[in-house]
Structure formats: structure tokens, C-alpha cells
Amino acid sequence: MADLTQKAWREQLEQDSQAIILDVRTDEEVSEGMIPNAIQMDIYDAPAFMSSIQELDKTKAYYVYCRSGARSAQACSIMNQLGIANTYNLEGGFTDWTGDVVQS
Template structure:
């Protein structure tokens, strides 16, 4: 019985750790439905490399490469922590890392985009080059 309890607790802790900081996640369809026209309190933050970003991006998005760790860290410190940031990357992995880092840095509203630009393009949503 003790072994079963230890296994269950270990599985729960592993699951919790792999979830990161449990910030909100939405799909690309949900992101596409959000009105961004004149609302500067909402920002799409693309955390891919500059080259990936140049190959196709969501119109109006901002680019900060999460792989440039020190630059990313200093750059997010300059952002308004009260805005809502919709964080996207190629597939959803780097954006999850970036979103967690932003939450740890004190950002109030950070949303990870599940599936990233791959899912955005697969859904035939507009891409700006």
C-alpha cells in the first residue's frame, strides 16, 4: 500500500512539474477570434528566432527570441506587466517556456498559444511576410 501511495504522489508531482506554472493555454482558433484592432492592452508576442519570424508572422505581433536567453530576460523587463500577452512560437514548446518565464517575472496575464504557428498556418489563418 505504501508503494502504491508513493507511486501516486510521484506521478502527481511529475505531472505538476511538467505542466510548468499552469498559465492559461488557448488554441489558435481562440486567438484568431480575439479583437486586437485598437486595443493596445493585448499583445501577440512571437518568441521564435528573427529568421522564423521573417518567414511568416501574425500581423501586428512583436518578436522577442526566447532562445537568446539574456536578451529575452532583459527585454521582457521593459514590457508593461499589466498587458495581456499571447505568446506563440513554432509549435508551442518555446512559447510555454517563455510564458512561464514571464509569469515568474511578475506578468499578470500571459497566455500560451497551443500548437503555435504550425497550427495557425494549418488552420489557414492569415500570415504576414
């Protein structure tokens, strides 16, 4: 796992055509908007989250965010333990995000 600043996260994401963005926030949080092309996997719904993580392609890179960066760091750690090597946590999370936002 790597903790990346918003600038580094965005730059690295733009250069990775195989990248997948994961939003690990709750439905209520996602209703406030999300980063374009993100897939929601609520980390608080542990059984569904673990099941979804185990189905991911371990060869791809995952750019993970939550509201502030703590839950996404936890998600990256879990993903690493399950054999997904390339995980990138967005420092400051969605709260500090200044890029595009879409409504879910």
C-alpha cells in the same frame, strides 16, 4: 498562463484592445512570416529576451506563440515568474496557424 486553442486565442485577442502579441521564434523562423502586429523576442537569445521581458508593462495581456507551442509555453512561464500575470500560449503555434500572416 493559459494554453489556448487557436480559436480561443484569436477570439480572446480580438476582444482585448490592449493585447500585445509576442513571437518568441528565431530570426530564421520569423523570415517565413509572422502573425500581424507581433513583436519578435527570440527566446533562444536569453539575455536579450530577459531584458526585453523585464521592460514590458505588467498590466497588459500577452499572447505568445512560437513554432509549435513549447517555447511559447516556456516564455509564458518565465513572464509569470517576473510578475506578468496575463499570458496566453497559442497551442500548436505558428505551424497550426490558419489566420493572416505577414512577411517581416
